[in-house]
Amino acid sequence: MNLDGDAVRSDHVHGRLSGQQDLASLHVKTELTLLGSNAVRHGHVSGRDFRLRLSAEGTAIRIEVTDTRGERLPAPTGPASPDQEGGRGLLLVAALADRWGWYPCVDGPGKTVWAVLEVSPCPKQQDSSQ
DSSP states (O other): OOHHHHHHHHHHHHHHHHHHHHHHHHHHHHHHHHHHHHHHHHSOOTTOOOEEEEEEETTEEEEEEEESOTTSOOOOOSOOOTTOSSSOHHHHHHHHOSEEEEEEOSSSSOEEEEEEEEOOOOOOOOOTTO
8 A cells, every 4th residue: 555645645635625615614614703703792791601502404504602692682784884893794694604693592691693504515535445
């Protein structure tokens, strides 16, 4: 067995398959960052944390961020001016996600903001040993 040759073939196959996966991964990371930073910036209550939950729903990734500020509800604003520092978070969430929304917490104060991103199934690699 030529380990170097197998590694090169594996890298080549991974490189061909990873472009679409890398884009989906980037979208998931961006949504995590946006929703998490919104929870810290707009949902923070001193002495309380926020909760992050990731789950798979068929071919989708669901991201949920729960904070304890139920009175500050998410609402996308219109386009921000070029010199404005904030105000784009939920616009980006809406643009990247296939679906998003929020619901009030049932087990205490706060709300959960969620986003769902459809991702393509990872193609199965063929076993090159056969």
